[in-house]
Amino acid sequence: MAQDMVAVRISPDMRMAIVGSHGYFHDHPPPATPHDLANHNCINLRYTATSGWAVWEFEKAGRSLNVRVEGQLLVNSNALARLGALECLGLAYLPADYVEPFVASGELVSVLRDWCDPFPGYYLYFPSRRQPSAAFTLVVDALRYRG
Template identity: 45%
Template sequence: MFINGMDDLVVFVAVAREGNFTRAAAKLSVSPSAVSQTMRALEERLGVRLLTRTTRSVTRTEAGERLLNEIAPLLDQIDQHLSAVADLRGRPAGTVRITADEFAAQHVVWPKLFPLLETYSELTVELITDYGLTDIVAQRFDAGVRLGGIIDTDMIAIPIGPEMRMVTVASPGYLQKYGTPEKPEELTEHRCINLRLPTHGGLYPWEFGSGENEFRVRVKGPLIMNSVLQILDACLAGVGLAQLLDAQVAPHLVSGGLVEVLGQWSDSFPGYHLYYPSRHQQTAAFRVVLEQLRGN
């Protein structure tokens, strides 16, 4: 059955992936009514329902799931080939999508990419923050930025930052009021600020040592947050102990706003890496972003 152009299929893939007409419309820069009309017309031409609509969500039917699995990779390949052709112009252009955790986005990725955006006016970087180890293929990211020790082995991983440490810190006021823990096991008796991991919903266990000597401590306390930047603010306010990256707390250790404890149990580990699929077709835009993050 012939379909007039690929626009209808592009709209279908966007709706199927987003599970929402409004989000799909925003991604395509069109109105939600236009998306709805396009989907109705596509389903009428095919003679089969592709999506099940409710007041709150949009889910794929069996036919919709099959169509998505068949055409989405083809459309992605077409996008990649068009980007490769556009590279012949000689100047990086187009959008590079990167996922990074909050701290990496603010302190590692953005400072390096800012001058790049000043140089290449036709380059767009979409930087999405997320603590989970995002499936960049399924979510259509070009690359991700995470700490080196948690990246899947089937990805190409390139270091873009120095080794780091997780350090346990508290404000001087907290330590004066509640005392200083001498061993990691004593943390269970202290007020600790926990990080809720968005991906799995669990609390992040505090890590000590490395290699065969690595161990974790489950802590508790009066506050649970899902942002390391918010945890830092709460720790500075004296709410409790926190475990954060050394680079994040370094200025506050120098100023005296925070004090490191249990330092003898804090070992270094691989820092931030840029990771991407080994079969990723590199456009000129992606290559220039890659080299900028590598520091070359």
């Protein structure tokens, strides 16, 4: 980050989750390690037409691992990836907070939890100013995470 930039934390730490439905796991054993994902139908996410497929990132005991997964379904939103998992189409890699209600209700099962360490959440970055406007200061203060 450039020296003249300011970073303000606007969210708590985040965690990803790998989820699938009970119906999917009826026909496929749950993966024990990220390498086991090669034997699964994974729901790939691509946010824009020009971006590549999202890599599934894992970390355990300080060891990082990036896995490119394969599957029959490619979607461009978290909502579609979650729907695919709910419909037994494969495993989805999504923010844990986003799928937690479905895990809590038993509609989805979370796997590889010990490989999904938290990572820093979102920050607002902006150039430092000697005299920020009152409106800008209000926006920054409203967005500031106070956890």
